[in-house]
């Protein structure tokens with residue numbers, strides 16, 4: 288007899304608080320043995336088959352998020368920000384779902400093109416694009432390049448041998464809440480040209496002076512983890528005013544306005560997240576008002592969500608290595624991963640939750656700190672996590688909402704290879720990216 292047969296209430300309502308749908312993929316359940324399944328696959332089985340730590344990615348969840356954007360923003364172009372997570376399969380899924388793709392290096396471009404993403408739907412970003420990467424992008428027919436410096440305009444004009452569409456990145460001087468590294472809308476920082484300034488005009492003049500550059504519009508990205516819609520309304524107002532200023536100064540009417548990404552997701556139950564319906568409303572209303580005010584034709588809007596597409600689709604599996612109760616201190620649960628597969632805690636002070644996946648615990652709980660295995664005192668993955676008091680080494684923990692900026696930010700610190708990515712869908716699992724082995728690491732070390 289299984290646990291769920293004994294306690295049928297566990298099947299739905301009884302378990303709901305532990306598996307918050309805001310932070311887990313929609314297709315997450317407990318199976319008949321009380322184990323957590325995602326995409327119809329028991330996470331404990333994935334840990335057994337592929338080892339740990341392992342990133343699990345729910346294909347259905349990624350696709351559903353793409354569809355949610357397309358439904359909420361039917362007239363906008365949705366450009367997935369590949370920096371959040373890019374593999375050939377992910378590029379295929381988002382292309383299938385009708386999204387465009389933002390890349391910021393020749394490496395990301397190669398992954399995208401190897402998955403048959405149409406180059407015309409690719410947007411190239413970056414505040415420092417090396418010459419060779421610009422050359423590669425132009426040669427393979429990238430649809431748009433977002434200009435981030437005057438030097439780049441010179442390089443592009445030398446490289447473009449046919450009309451190349453460009454956008455100009457502008458900082459709209461909007462300071463959203465959050466970690467300083469996440470506030471990319473403010474003026475004094477490395478990205479873009481300050482709105483309303485002389486440097487925007489200088490850049491516009493230079494772009495217009497290059498016959499092979501086709502000036503399509505403006506771009507801004509105001510920050511990350513933004514759950515308040517107001518800054519996006521403000522960005523629309525300011526950017527349309529800037530487009531009108533450019534029209535008045537140069538007689539060109541730009542057609543495209545790319546509002547970047549930055550839409551917040553919940554990492555732990557109760558965290559605020561972006562409401563797409565409200566975001567859509569505020570963008571529409573602000574656009575109507577700003578265009579009417581400046582007598583400006585409605586530009587084509589683009590959005591660049593990254594995290595909001597993939598974060599909740601990802602779950603990281605770790606095996607418990609030890610449980611240590613420090614006298615008069617905390618309980619440390621050390622797992623076989625840490626800051627190299629999830630640097631977000633150390634980088635941004637991000638907060639996560641975790642649960643045991645190989646059984647459904649019903650007994651007493653403890654409050655624990657989940658520590659990584661790496662040789663840094665700061666290698667802590669999560670604090671104040673409620674876990675079963677009888678948690679043992681060898682059990683498997685899952686950390687939800689780890690699909691964005693985990694694989695893409697991972698390192699091989701301490702000589703530990705990076706985890707694989709295992710996709711789940713309709714009850715089966717497949718490897719998208721294999722585990723990095725010690726042999727892989729040794730391959731790069733040429734020796735004497």
Ligand SMILES: Cc1ncc(COP(=O)(O)O)c(C=O)c1O
Nearest residue numbers: 368508548549550591592593594
């Ligand atoms: C230009 C640009 N667009 C989009 C994004 C995606 O941001 P997010 O993943 O927060 O949606 C970023 C993230 O840094 C970015 O720099």
